[in-house]
Amino acid sequence: MNDILVLGAGYTGVAAAIRTAVRTRRTGGRVRLVNASARFTERLRLHQTAAGQRLADFALEDVVAGTGIEFVQGRVAGLDVERRQARLEDGRVLGYDKLIYALGAVTDASVPGVAEHAFVYDDYAGTVRLAERLAALSSGPTSGPTSGPTSGPTSGTVVVVGGGLTGVESAAEIAEAHPRLHVVLLTRGRPGSMMGERARAHLDAALERLGVEVRTGADITKVLPEGVELAGGELVHSDATLWTTGTRGLPLAAGSGLAVDARGRIVVDSALRSVSHPDVYAVGDAAAVSQPYGVLHGTCQGGIPTGLHAADSLAATLRGRTPKGFRFGYVHQPISLGRKDAVIQFTRPDDSPRRWYLKGRAAIAYKETVSGSPLPTFGLLKRGLVPVWAFALTGGLG
Template identity: 40%
Template sequence: MKVIVAGAGYAGTLAANRLAKKAPGAEITVVNPRPEFVERVRLHQRIAGTGRAATPLAEMLRAGIRTRQAAVEKIGDGCVMLDGGETLDFNYLVLAVGSTLAPLPGTVPVGTWEGAGQARAALAALPAGAAVTVVGAGPTGIETAAEIAHARPGLTVRLVGRDFAASLSAKARARVRTGLERLNVTVLDDTVTEVRDDGEVLLGSGGRLASDLALWAVIGAVPDLAARSGLEVDERGRALVDEYLRSTGDPRIVVAGDCAAVPGSRMSCQTAEPQGAHAADTVARMIQGRPLKPYSVDYVATCISLGRRDGVIQPSHRDDSPRRRFLAGRAAAMTKEGVVRGARFSARTGIGATGLPGSK
């Protein structure tokens, strides 16, 4: 029985490792554009030079799982076509290609491995007193701005975006804003409409910012692989799935993570890992001819780091709505670090974390 896992992020890596245990006779091949497992929730540390964000797949995958360094160009009828022209057959496919960014021209995307590397090099070349503008006021933008300000206090750091920390309660949002102020990060409730060749940032309000580096931290787009392969997708290009996470157009394809259109879910490793675990269980049950179990969304918290010594942990209800209380300060920073390490451990072992509090 041949199973292909397209993508080796949190969902794909966990799914492959879990499936190797659940269906030991299956021939599992992980297809990924790079030979590393990238911890997207650590990319802001890679940018600021405060931590590593990648581990070789050889260290993350169980013995016996095959790997192919390639991108899936198209999904056909029981086969995938790779960008090098090769074709691989499958009985089942776990589609876990994650999300991507559509950066404004003149900005550097921070939510991809390549973009984070480019941002790291550009940031390292900036002299003291230079200005950095981070576009996007969600967890990714907040963590990026805070990490840069913590690592390079001599820089001028601004965070521009609407719906600041929208997933948090009002009091938790205020605490995040206070944490950014302590790091001398200026928060602007605005939009960026253009970044000019000279680095000037034009705002939706009509304002202008002189900037030496503009970073794009708005995550929400998904690769068009599902759409160009003829699978049924929603308006954002995410693959439509049934209650078992199977593609509505092809039940041999199980979808997990950011590229899956699961009602009530959001893009985060907190979503990706439980879905990766459930995708593996669904494939194993189909292989073994056992009844399938429906997937249910179950959130626990949102975690945001504010440099290495501060953070905010916002507990949530199962539907991801915020609870009243939250944790902040050094204890929150330590908790967030533990959560990130736990996410990596879950991916490597195939343990199905439920509601893991990821930040992105």
């Protein structure tokens, strides 16, 4: 019997586990899915959690119910890829024949002070702490007008660092939910620099309407309890700092001897197997997946197809077949701008912007469909089906 262990039950781990369970039904095997929390974290909605919205609660046991997958709650503390064992924090040891590594990524905290003084989106509990801090600041006493576009007195300043999708979504969501807070978005380049000119103009206008102060050209050298320090010594005051500039793979991967790239992500071949340990498949934010146009960046859009493909590769290998190579092309950059606006930039497969974009109501509906799609996707996968969008993005799975 094959013992298949899936580490991490985010978007990609759940997709990989369900697809593996379905694809290995005939060859026989046990699929175990390990996750630190018993709850499924909708990571791509964490900015909504930060702004204080209550989201639906999904128990992982229920998400995988009916598949035969054994769910194990526990935090993975170590990985022995030679003995093929994962060690949990509480001392349990789980052996495997094949491993799918889907533990995601953590915030790159290489700038001094990030780990100590900034809020990050590494898990649900940390995001709830940010939500509580923002709610407390928002209901506090006012403290005089600010220098930014926020007119009138405010009850505190929130600095969001990073002008990518996550930083923009967060700044907009927080500004809309907490109009008494002064929100500053600090970025090196223009916010949403990956988008086309017209979509970016819509994004700029939305941030201005929401009173977000955008400061570009910011090179942050330190995060302090009372703010962030820029190169040159200027201190930008902050009552709460959210750091969203980029992520890295968990140290666990490199520490186990798996080959990783400069950002700590597991380097995989075209079948999504570790180049150093082919019994280990890596998917989602945890993997460095190469395509002709470059290495995939961490998105759910690309992550779920990697989970599905790894499962198909693994199933093919168990049946003695040669797995197919993974192919993926992006289609969009969907960005929410609070609950009442959004902008969708359509892209070429290499993620460069096309001419088309959506804004306003059509964009809100589109973004909500995308954000809500993983759970129905898991339902389809349980029935042995693959959603049409996954075929479109990958040109057909293996």
